[in-house]
C-alpha cells in the first residue's frame with residue numbers, strides 16, 4: 001500500500017505497472033523530503049502574503065490616525081512617510097532608547113577601565129592575558145548589546161533557522177552520498193530497475209537539497225541585513241541626537257585612550273558605512289562558512305567510523321590537526337592587514353569626496369595639479385598596501401591549495417581504499433559491487449571531509465577578517481559612547497601640560513576618558529581644566545557672566561582663550577550687534593551659545609533652544625531636497641504640511657519671486673543630477689532650459705543663498721535669531737530692507753558682522769578688539785602648534801545712548817555758536833577789560849577762527865545726517 005500511486009490520467013496502465021515495479025515508496029526519505037520541501041514552500045508563501053496583508057491593513061489604520069506614536073511592546077515607534085517610486089511608503093522609526101544607551105555606556109566604560117588597569121599593572125598580565133581574548137570580549141559586547149539584545153529576538157529566530165538549515169544540508173549531503181554509492185553499485189550489478197529508481201530518488205532529493213541551499217543563502221543575507229540595521233540604528237542614535245556627537249567628534253582627540261582605540265573623526269564615514277557592512281556580512285556568513293564544515297566533519301566522521309574503524313578516524317583527525325597547525329604558522333596577520341587597508345580606503349574615499357565638494361574653488365585657484373599629485377600619492381599608499389597583501393596571500397595561497405586541495409584528497413583515496421585492500425581476497429572478488437559502493441561512499445565522504453576541513457581552514461581568514469572589523473566597530477562604538485557621555489570633556493588630556501599629582505592617578509586618567517566627576521571637588525576640576533560653566537536655558541534674554549571663550553583642546557579650560565571673560569546682559573526685544581576683526585572669536589561666541597563649544601567657566605543664561613535659531617555663516621541646503629525643503633529646513637515636507645501661499649509669500653518678501661518663477665513656479669522643484677533635466681513634483685522630468693546645475697549650492701548665487709536663508713528665518717519666526725554674517729553678499733539697499741523686515745517681525749536679533757553700518761538696526765554692540773600688548777597663547781598641541789591665538793578685549797555699548805549722543809550733535813553745534821557769540825561779545829568789550837587791545841584782539845580773532853572751523857565741520861555733519869534721514873524716510 002505504501003507504493004507511490006500516480007494520477008491515472010497522466011500515465012497509461014502499462015507505465016503505471018512499470019512504475020509500480022520500481023518499488024518507489026511514500027515513506028522513503030527522498031520522497032518525504034521532496035514533499036516536505038514543496039509543502040513548506042507553499043506554507044511559507046501563504047504566510048508571507050498573510051503578513052503583508054496584515055501590514056497593509058495596519059498602515060491604512062495608521063494613516064487615518066496620522067503621526068500618532070505607535071506602541072510596540074515596550075518601545076515606541078514613529079511612522080514617517082518616505083518617498084518611494086511615484087508615491088510614499090510608511091517606515092517605522094523606533095525612538096532611541098536613552099535609558100539603554102546610558103546602561104550600555106557603563107559597559108564600555110567598564111571594559112576600557114579594565115583594559116587600562118590591566119595595562120597599568122604588569123602583575124596581572126601573564127595569566128589573565130593568556131585566557132583573555134580581546135576579540136571575543138569585544139564581539140560578545142557588540143553581540144549582547146546590539147545584535148541580539150534579548151533571547152527572543154528576530155535575529156535569534158534567524159540564527160536558529162540558519163543553524164537548522166545547516167544541519168539539514170549536512171544530512172542531505174549524507175543521503176546524496178549514499179544514493180551516489182547505491183547508483184554505482186546498481187550499475188555495476190546490472191540492476192536496471194533499481195538504478196532507475198535511484199535516479200528518480202536523486203531527482204526528488206535534488207529539490208529539498210537546492211531548496212535548502214538557497215534558503216541558507218537567503219537566511220544568511222537576511223541575518224546580515226538585520227545585524228546591519230540594528231548596528232546602524234544604534235550608531236545613529238548615538239551619533240545624531242541633541243548631544244551633537246557628529247559635531248563634537250572632531251574634538252575627541254582621545255590622547256588618554258590606548259592608540260588602538262583612537263579614531264580619526266575625518267574618516268568616521270568609512271566606519272559607519274563600509275565597516276559596518278563588512279562586519280555584519282562577515283559575521284553572518286561566518287556561521288555558514290565555519291558551522292557547515294564543522295558539522296560536516298562531525299557527521300561524516302561518525303558515519304565513516306563504521307567503515308574505516310576508529311584508527312582510521314583518529315588518523316584523519318591527526319592529519320587535520322597537523323595541517324591546521326602548519327597553516328596557522330604560514331598565515332599572515334589578516335586582521336592587521338585588513339585594518340590598515342580599510343583605513344587607507346577611507347582616506348582615499350574621503351579625498352575624492354573633498355574634490356567633488358570643492359570642485360569650484362579648486363578650479364578657480366587652478367589647484368588641479370596639486371590635487372592630482374595628492375590623490376595619486378594617497379592612492380599610491382593604498383596600492384602599496386594592497387600589493388603587500390597580495391604577495392602575502394600568494395605565499396599563503398600556495399600552501400593552502402597544496403595541502404587542502406591535493407594532499408587531503410590523496411589521503412582521502414588512501415583511507416577509502418584501506419577497507420578494500422585489507423579485506424581477504426575471496427571477499428574482495430565476491431563482493432565487488434558492494435566494495436565499489438563502499439569505496440564510492442567512503443571516497444565521497446572523505447573528499448567532503450577534506451572539503452569541510454579546507455573550508456574550516458579557509459574560515460581562519462574569515463575569523464581574522466571578522467577580528468579586524470570587530471576591532472574597528474568596537475572602536476567606533478567606544479568613541480561614540482565617549483563623546484555622547486554627558487561629561488564629555490572635548491578631548492581633555494590630563495597627562496598633557498597642567499599636570500597635578502591628582503592627574504597622575506591612573507584611576508582618574510581612566511575615568512577622564514569617560515569622565516565621571518562625582519568625586520572631584522570644584523577646585524580640582526578647575527585646576528585640571530574640566531568644563532565647569534553653568535548653563536541656564538529658560539532665560540528671557542541673554543546673560544553672560546564671566547564667560548571665557550576658549551578653543552576646545554586637550555588643555556581644556558587652560559587652553560587658548562579667544563576672549564578673557566565676557567559679561568553682559570540683553571533682554572528680549574533688544575538687538576545685539578557683534579563686530580570685530582577676522583578671527584577674533586565672533587563665530588566662536590556663537591558656537592558657545594549654541595552648545596557646540598563648552599562653557600568652561602561662568603554662567604550663561606539663554607532662552608530655551610526651541611525659541612532660538614542659529615544661522616551659520618555658510619548657508620546650508622538640504623541635499624536633494626525640494627525648494628520647499630530649503631525654506632522650511634529643519635522641518636521636512638514629508639512630516640510637516642505647510643501652506644504653499646505662505647512659502648511663496650516669504651520668497652516674495654525676500655525678493656526671490658523671480659527665482660520661484662524660474663523653477664517652474666513649483667515649490668516641489670528639486671535640482672536633478674540626471675542630464676540637464678529638472679524633476680517636477682509629480683516625478684516627471686522637464687527641460688530646465690539653462691539651469692543645468694545639480695545642487696542648490698551651485699544653483700543659487702551667493703546673495704540668493706543668503707536671501708533664501710532669511711526666508712527660512714522668517715518662516716520659523718523664532719523669538720531669538722543669531723545671524724552670522726547674514727548679508728555680506730547682499731547689496732546695501734537690500735540689506736537695509738531685510739533688516740527692517742526682520743525688525744518688523746519683532747524678532748530679537750543677534751548679528752555677527754564686520755559692517756558697523758548695521759548698528760542702526762541694533763540696540764547694543766559688542767565689539768571684540770585685539771590688544772597689541774596682549775599675550776599670544778601658543779597651542780602646544782602638535783596639530784595646532786603653528787597657530788598663535790590672541791586673547792581679545794571686548795567693549796559693550798548701548799547704541800541707544802550713542803544715538804542720543806548723535807542727537808546731541810545739534811546741542812554741540814548750538815554750543816559752538818554760543819561760544820563764538822561770546823567771543824564776539826568779548827571782542828567788542830575789550831576796552832572794558834583794561835588789557836592791551838591789540839593782544840586781546842589777536843587772541844579773539846584766533847579763537848574765532850578755530851571755533852568757526854569746528855562749526856563748519858559740525859554743520860557738514862549735520863547736513864549729512866539730514867540727507868541720511870531723508871533717504872530713510874523715502875525708503
Ligand SMILES: Nc1ncnc2c1ncn2[C@@H]1O[C@H](COP(=O)(O)OP(=O)(O)OP(=O)(O)O)[C@@H](O)[C@H]1O
Nearest residue numbers: 551552562580581582583584585586587588589784
Ligand atoms: N576647532 C578649532 N580649533 C582651533 N582653533 C580654532 C577652531 N575653531 C576656530 N579656531 C580659531 O579661533 C579663532 C576665532 O575663530 P572664529 O571663527 O570665531 O573667528 P571670527 O571672529 O568669526 O572670524 P571671521 O570674521 O573671519 O568669521 C580663529 O583664530 C580660529 O583659527
